[in-house]
Amino acid sequence: MVKVILDNVSKFFGKVKAVIDLNLRIGDGEFVALLGPSGCGKTTTLLMVAGIYKPTKGKILFDDKDVTKLPPRDRNVGMVFQSYALYPHMSVYDNIAFPLRLKKVPRNEIDRKVKQVAKLLRIEELLHRKPSQLSGGQQQRVALGRALVKEPDVLLLDEPLSNLDAKLRVVMRAELKRLQKELKITTIYVTHDQVEAMSMADRIAVMNAGKLQQYAPPTELYNKPANLFVAGFIGAPPMNFIEGLIKEINGEYYFDSEYFKLKLVNEIGEIIASKTSETIMGFRPENAKIILEEKPNTIQGKVYVVEPLGKDIIVNIKIGDMIVKILTRPGAELTPGQNIWLQLDMKKIHFFEKQTGKAII
Amino acid sequence: MALKISRKMLPWIFLAPMLMMIIFSWIAPVLLTVYLGFTDLSSKNFLDFIRNFFTENVHLTLENFEKIFFAKDPYVVEALTITAIYVVSVLSINAIFALVLSIAIAYFVRNEIVSMLLRVSWLIPRIMPGIIYALVWNWFIDPKYGLLNTLLKFAGVPEALLPESWLLSPPYSQILMIVVNGYVGASFGMIIYTAAIKSIPTDIINAALVDGASDFQIARHIIVPLLKWPMLFVISWQTLSLLSSYEYILMIWGSGGGGGYAGIARAAKVMVWSLYSYSKAFAAEEHLYGYASALSLILVIVGVVLIITYFKIFGFRRLMEPSRIEV
Numbered sequence: 001m002v003k004v005i006l007d008n009v010s011k012f013f014g015k016v017k018a019v020i021d022l023n024l025r026i027g028d029g030e031f032v033a034l035l036g037p038s039g040c041g042k043t044t045t046l047l048m049v050a051g052i053y054k055p056t057k058g059k060i061l062f063d064d065k066d067v068t069k070l071p072p073r074d075r076n077v078g079m080v081f082q083s084y085a086l087y088p089h090m091s092v093y094d095n096i097a098f099p100l101r102l103k104k105v106p107r108n109e110i111d112r113k114v115k116q117v118a119k120l121l122r123i124e125e126l127l128h129r130k131p132s133q134l135s136g137g138q139q140q141r142v143a144l145g146r147a148l149v150k151e152p153d154v155l156l157l158d159e160p161l162s163n164l165d166a167k168l169r170v171v172m173r174a175e176l177k178r179l180q181k182e183l184k185i186t187t188i189y190v191t192h193d194q195v196e197a198m199s200m201a202d203r204i205a206v207m208n209a210g211k212l213q214q215y216a217p218p219t220e221l222y223n224k225p226a227n228l229f230v231a232g233f234i235g236a237p238p239m240n241f242i243e244g245l246i247k248e249i250n251g252e253y254y255f256d257s258e259y260f261k262l263k264l265v266n267e268i269g270e271i272i273a274s275k276t277s278e279t280i281m282g283f284r285p286e287n288a289k290i291i292l293e294e295k296p297n298t299i300q301g302k303v304y305v306v307e308p309l310g311k312d313i314i315v316n317i318k319i320g321d322m323i324v325k326i327l328t329r330p331g332a333e334l335t336p337g338q339n340i341w342l343q344l345d346m347k348k349i350h351f352f353e354k355q356t357g358k359a360i361i
Numbered sequence: 362m363a364l365k366i367s368r369k370m371l372p373w374i375f376l377a378p379m380l381m382m383i384i385f386s387w388i389a390p391v392l393l394t395v396y397l398g399f400t401d402l403s404s405k406n407f408l409d410f411i412r413n414f415f416t417e418n419v420h421l422t423l424e425n426f427e428k429i430f431f432a433k434d435p436y437v438v439e440a441l442t443i444t445a446i447y448v449v450s451v452l453s454i455n456a457i458f459a460l461v462l463s464i465a466i467a468y469f470v471r472n473e474i475v476s477m478l479l480r481v482s483w484l485i486p487r488i489m490p491g492i493i494y495a496l497v498w499n500w501f502i503d504p505k506y507g508l509l510n511t512l513l514k515f516a517g518v519p520e521a522l523l524p525e526s527w528l529l530s531p532p533y534s535q536i537l538m539i540v541v542n543g544y545v546g547a548s549f550g551m552i553i554y555t556a557a558i559k560s561i562p563t564d565i566i567n568a569a570l571v572d573g574a575s576d577f578q579i580a581r582h583i584i585v586p587l588l589k590w591p592m593l594f595v596i597s598w599q600t601l602s603l604l605s606s607y608e609y610i611l612m613i614w615g616s617g618g619g620g621g622y623a624g625i626a627r628a629a630k631v632m633v634w635s636l637y638s639y640s641k642a643f644a645a646e647e648h649l650y651g652y653a654s655a656l657s658l659i660l661v662i663v664g665v666v667l668i669i670t671y672f673k674i675f676g677f678r679r680l681m682e683p684s685r686i687e688v
Contacts, residue, residue: 071570
């Protein structure tokens with residue numbers, strides 16, 4: 001297994017800048033997710049690690065070895081494609097055996113390894129079938145088998161679960177994570193699904209428009225988003241954002257939006273005021289409480305609509321022209337148009353600079 | 362009710378023009394060929410024949426087939442040999458050389474514009490009127506003014522090996538016949554193959570690269586097996602069209618002057634079966650329509666047998682099987 005280092009890597013296709021100055025260090029045996037919306041450069045990054053694309057600038061290192069200019073076959077990487085990319089004319093057995101045959105591994109050794117991988121992935125009874133005779137989940141296992149059979153130093157997964165149905169996806173998520181921990185292969189996992197990234201990865205690299213936004217473990221990403229993009233991308237329903245000014249009145253700090261004024265904890269207010277006055281406040285849907293009578297330092301709003309999810313409900317609340325979403329347990333009957341007050345958990349609110357979108361606190 | 366009937370009729374209404382074309386241009390001629398093959402129709406009894414068309418007054422006979430199968434026509438064996446050489450060689454160019462060419466152009470040449478230019482340049486003879494293509498060849502091979510001999514000498518071919526006339530001295534004339542037809546025919550295979558290669562998902566090629574395949578191994582293990590269907594199509598199509606095609610031979614050897622093309626083609630040993638059949642009907646003094654039809658009928662039968670064989674070899678039934686998907 002190896003460490004993977006991307007050192008100032010960029011990839012341009014003509015005028016299109018797919019990846020810009022990407023720096024990533026992926027530890028030996030680590031499971032890292034590249035997360036971002038479509039077109040953010042995550043798959044391009046993966047293909048550069050695989051060796052399919054050559055970076056326009058920068059270097060890629062496996063441990064201390066510069067692999068930037070090496071073709072894919074000299075890198076010992078295994079990859080699962082979003083489409084699985086199984087060879088349609090070969091049986092499952094031949095698909096899995098293909099990388100070994102190219103390496104001129106002896107026939108009985110190939111047979112042993114293919115059967116071993118098939119057992120690991122529970123596809124032994126499918127070995128004689130053609131890919132067209134497999135379901136999506138089975139194809140995905142075969143693709144994984146083909147990637148694992150050559151005992152790669154780095155495993156690259158490009159949205160491997162996106163073609164599976166919701167139920168199977170949840171099962172395979174856990175399965176993949178267990179497998180990765182068991183085999184301890186350095187893994188890069190590309191996904192646009194933040195739940196997948198959060199639930200599986202040791203660390204997540206959030207990308208947008210070709211640039212790395214934040215690279216941190218899932219909890220840190222959730223609790224301390226580095227900027228507005230990360231804050232809005234991670235978490236469902238997404239974080240609520242409200243624009244406003246920070247004002248100091250008689251030594252006390254207030255967040256003043258168009259529709260309400262909120263008194264801040266003094267230390268927090270000081271820190272924010274020292275940087276900027278124009279801010280965007282963010283709070284997660286689960287970090288606010290709905291109360292039915294007015295209390296000091298609350299925000300008044302009206303119930304807009306209620307979305308039941310089973311265990312929880314999402315309450316959409318209209319504050320002036322804005323709508324915020326609050327995640328809470330079903331309790332008191334809430335009817336649209338009803339007046340309510342929001343009590344924010346002041347320790348869990350975020351502030352971002354309006355100009356740059358960078359997190360202040 | 363009216364809607365129901367029209368729903369049933371609708372496909373037939375749409376198909377009617379096509380079916381009419383097939384009936385008049387394909388089925389009717391085949392039936393006519395079968396019928397004429399068993400008659401002694403020639404220019405001598407043409408008017409009588411027209412009068413008695415499809416009545417019992419027409420003299421039905423097996424004579425034509427006796428001539429073919431019992432070697433009563435001494436030229437049949439030679440025509441057969443030349444046709445075999447012609448079909449097999451040109452087919453190899455059209456199907457196999459075109460495959461190599463297509464993989465080179467569509468896979469190894471990564472630059473899309475260069476690839477397109479190469480494809481177009483190979484297409485030029487196909488978009489050129491056939492007679493011009495034939496004339497260009499006639500000039501090209503001319504021993505006095507043509508470029509071919511000069512080029513070959515320049516490439517180091519000793520003069521003793523060069524023919525006095527590419528047109529008339531076998532086996533040079535036969536090589537010429539193969540090259541002329543192969544060059545045009547390869548463009549057909551190339552179009553089919555390059556389209557098929559371009560439609561192979563990039564993911565599959567990338568997967569093979571990651572699996573450790575070199576470009577050559579990708580061509581051999583991924584591209585060629587995935588072109589099974591286009592290959593079946595190109596081989597079947599080209600076999601049929603080669604069996605019945607003689608137009609370039611007719612144009613090149615027919616423009617040679619003196620004695621008519623039939624004589625020249627025969628002397629040059631480029632008289633393929635279909636041209637022989639054509640010459641029997643339209644060139645020779647006697648205009649043996651009946652005999653020519655019998656010769657054509659043999660071609661049709663050979664064509665059908667070959668197609669069935671190809672389908673068997675390529676596992677047509679297995680290719681047509683629906684996939685069994687279990688969830």
